[in-house]
Amino acid sequence: MNEFESLQVQFDVITITKNCVQRITETLNSVSSQTYQNINHIIIDGNSCDETVNTINKFSHTKKITLYQQNGSGIANAFNTGLSKASGNLVIFLNAGDIFVDQDVIENIINSYFKNSWLWAFGETISISRKGYLKRHIRQHEEWRQELFLYGNPICHQSTIFTKEILDEVGLYNELLPLGMDYDFNIRASLIEEPHLLRFPISYYEITGVSSMKVFQAYKAHSDIRKRYFIYTNHRNFQIDTIGFSKAIKRFLMIPLKLYL
Template identity: 30%
Template sequence: MKISIITVCYNSEKTIENTIESVISQTYNNVEYIVIDGDSIDNTLNIIKKHQSRIEKWISEPDKGLYDAMNKGIALATGDIIGVLNSDDIFHSEIVLEEIAKFHHENSIDASIGNIVQINQNGKIVRKYSAKNWKPNKLKIGFMPAHPAIFFKRELFDRFGLYQLDYTIGADYELITRFFLKNKITWKFSYITTTSMLIGGLSSSGLSSYRLISKEIKKALTRNNIPFNYTKVKLRGFWKIVGFLNKV
């Protein structure tokens, strides 16, 4: 079973080498690594070239943003399974892809969903995010599993389409809604902690960002003909607190 891993980057010189090394150090050897660079103007491209013997495919050219770059990576992928590793994240351990391959081999599913952890600059875990209790219906109130913890069969993108480019920050939400709710793909929680995500940098948790993603959640659910209550979507911060307190 071949696994394609896609990393999208732009001016990522501070973190991209750790990301690349976490892929090429995986114990699983049937990995196709694809790096899509958005025409970086810092040292990112030199770092990619330094490791190009271990990167199956890479391109560096202007794009229309993150999701356009991800679509380029998917178009290049030839693996049975596709996963995404962001340019400031690393795999949680060297055996993650070995565990993912084993899980997909043992389960006849379209996608697996795992866990992530968030780490600080010193590598210390500051938060754990589990999808153990997530169900597709939670998309209707604004909750999705962590995108890097999802591994999809490549054929799903051929059948149901790629990331839509008319979203600012919600194209991953729309794609997950389209796959899991509209087309009801088969999936299973893997219990695998796949990714260590670096915290810090510009915050995406401000009020303006919250309002924007609320609008894009509404847009995604409407586009896919999913019935929902927009008030509940806007109150998803409240549902998150209630869910945490009640461990739902």
């Protein structure tokens, strides 16, 4: 890949935000500091009533940035609004408070895209607690298998990159799913083509989002979604649900650590 070819690839970063004045600057800094230049930063604001919008407008952006107000409601609607504004060859969701691990992440993604010609890919993620004392590097799977979906979502959207081609095929996020909409979306994408595995970290993300807090509701949503796509016997479904529930208990017990460390 030469420099001219690289710069022809527009990379869209979609950021969803609402009343995140204390965190949005971290994400803005992270995107602006990327060494790759052809970045379009799309921000969908859920009608914030704090200083989030003013902070975005006053920030000294080094990349192209467009700010839109969300007309609908819910996270899935915000994601879909972001996709409707996207025009790039590659798209990633990096929500308010999420940051790239370093300045060369997008450059490394672009290099992999040219080398491997994938339709979508995901890399490693580093999860952090609210105060940043608790960190976990989520390593890449040895190989991709559809069975990884059985016990929850094995793919973090903060480290997942979609091409325009696969987004055109997958369609939009299901706005009827308040929890599990990215799980459903990833399954649909995987049925078109298996994801390419990037063996380097993409982003840091805070593990105090809705699905991380509502662990039992998320477990039930994932169970219902899984049964739409993967057909097993009642006995096998019971086994999977039992293991999934035990994992939900562990995540529930971790909530205080996520919030206060």
